[in-house]
Amino acid sequence: MEHLDVELAHRLLRGQLDPQARADWQRHVHDCPRCRDLLAGEREWMGLVALGQGAAPAAAPPAPRLAARIQQAVPGGPARRTKAWRLSGELAVLAALSAILVWQVAGARVADAARQSPPGIPPELQGHVVANLEALAALAHDPWLADQYEDVQMLERLIVEQEPQAP
Amino acid sequence: MTRFAHTILVAAIAVLAGANLALLVWARGDASGARRPASAWQRWQALPASEQLACAQRYADLARREDAGAVLRRARDFARLPAVRQERLREVQGVFQTTLDRQNAAQRREILLAPPRARAYLLYQALAEQDPALVAQLRARYAAER
Numbered sequence: 001m002e003h004l005d006v007e008l009a010h011r012l013l014r015g016q017l018d019p020q021a022r023a024d025w026q027r028h029v030h031d032c033p034r035c036r037d038l039l040a041g042e043r044e045w046m047g048l049v050a051l052g053q054g055a056a057p058a059a060a061p062p063a064p065r066l067a068a069r070i071q072q073a074v075p076g077g078p079a080r081r082t083k084a085w086r087l088s089g090e091l092a093v094l095a096a097l098s099a100i101l102v103w104q105v106a107g108a109r110v111a112d113a114a115r116q117s118p119p120g121i122p123p124e125l126q127g128h129v130v131a132n133l134e135a136l137a138a139l140a141h142d143p144w145l146a147d148q149y150e151d152v153q154m155l156e157r158l159i160v161e162q163e164p165q166a167p
Numbered sequence: 168m169t170r171f172a173h174t175i176l177v178a179a180i181a182v183l184a185g186a187n188l189a190l191l192v193w194a195r196g197d198a199s200g201a202r203r204p205a206s207a208w209q210r211w212q213a214l215p216a217s218e219q220l221a222c223a224q225r226y227a228d229l230a231r232r233e234d235a236g237a238v239l240r241r242a243r244d245f246a247r248l249p250a251v252r253q254e255r256l257r258e259v260q261g262v263f264q265t266t267l268d269r270q271n272a273a274q275r276r277e278i279l280l281a282p283p284r285a286r287a288y289l290l291y292q293a294l295a296e297q298d299p300a301l302v303a304q305l306r307a308r309y310a311a312e313r
Contacts, residue, residue, distance in 0.1 A: 090177065091176075093180050094176065094179055097183035097184055097187060101183055104187060104191065105190065108190065118219050118220070119216075120220055120223075121219065121220065125223055125226065125227065126223070128226060129223050129226045130207050130208055130211045131207065132226060133211055134207070134246045135240075136222050136242070138242040138243070138245050138246040140221075140225060142242075142245065142260075144264075145238070145242045146241075146242070148260060148264075149241045149244075149245060149256075150283055151283060152260045152287075153256065154283070154284060154288075155262070155290060155294075156256060158287060158288065159259065159291070159302055159305050159309065160309050160310065162291065
């Protein structure tokens, strides 16, 4: 037995074959994967054509998933609108991330420029000075801290805690 | 839009997000490092150039001392004390200096050459002998402040 062609498949699906030929082809389709695939494809196609014409499918309903995809592919349909929204969202995220990146790079450059050592101060020395800025400021205001801090603390304790000696 | 273009868009978003995150982590690590606290940098940048130079000169001079680390530590400790306590220590230092200046050369040498604890004690003895009223007044005031 030969394989199904498109014309035969359509006739089979529309019930236009005589009962004997129909039974023979149905047996063949049962055993032949190639004809089974062809028949399934044509059944879907016929369903879609019927859907596009606004009519109920003649022979068999189209595969639900494919029908849904076709329906959504209609211009201005829900799928298009969803895609457009998703694309807009993605582009907005992309733009926002780009802006943040530019802002961060610019900020890092400004910070680097600000950290360049002033004239007359080597960069390494500047690092030490900045790390000890608090202590250096205290020493500038109270130079005695360098040599007398512990003595002064001790004297303070003695003044507070030492009992006055009897005259 | 093809699936390929969509994939490129999503990949670009992922790459940008990763770059942003990496830059943020790097910037934070640099700014919050113990060696370079951000607030110290801000204060440093706020100083006029002449003050920056003076600070650098002060550090360079100090770094020549053997006990530079200890001096810096003491100064930092003092800077972190409450203002009231700082003022009190300044006052005691004034008393310390006045008492020291009041001694004759031999006594001053004896005091200055004594070990740290003994030095403070010798000075306290001299102060208590020579100006007991001041000692009593300071003691009363400091006790009241406690």
